[in-house]
Amino acid sequence: MWNSVFREHQQVSPMCLGFLQWDQHSEEQWGLGWRERAICNKCTYKSSMFNMFKEIVNKSSGRKTANINRGLQVGLTQVSMGNAGLRKLLLSASIPAPSTKGMQKVSNKVCK
Known part of the structure; x- marks a missing residue:
């Protein structure tokens, strides 16, 4: 770049x-x-x-999913923490957290 x-x-x-x-x-x-x-x-x-970030090619129209966001949701399925818990953790470390709605959209795609 x-x-x-x-x-x-x-x-x-x-x-x-x-x-x-x-x-x-x-x-x-x-x-x-x-x-x-x-x-x-x-x-x-x-x-x-x-x-x-790297993008994941989607079959549907619209913006492509960031690889890091998809990986995050895959990881969340393996631990007993949800999107709200992860947001609290990130914000506690002064890391800008993704929106709840955006995290839920990616989560829905991962859990299909």
């Missing part, structure tokens, strides 16, 4: 000497996965969004 961003930044702004950094204002959380983009601190360069 970084290599392609560096190359693209050099092509768009060849004379720019700025530093590339994460754009924290545009990051998106998708369960436990994140989507990020890089920006330059000197020019107006913004990269496209990159998934920081």
Whole structure:
């Protein structure tokens, strides 16, 4: 990802000497996965969004499931903890927890 961003930044702004950094204002959380983009601190360069997770190809239409979220739900079926308990655990560790609705949707797919 970084290599392609560096190359693209050099092509768009060849004379720019700025530093590339994460754009924290545009990051998106998708369960436990994140989507990020890089920006330059000197020019107006913004990269496209990159998934920081692997996606699972779905047979149905709509957004693809993040592999980390599916794996999390598979793991929850093996222990005596539900979605609410996991959310409490993550929030106690100051880790942004996925939404209850999103976790339940993935859980329903796993338990079919």
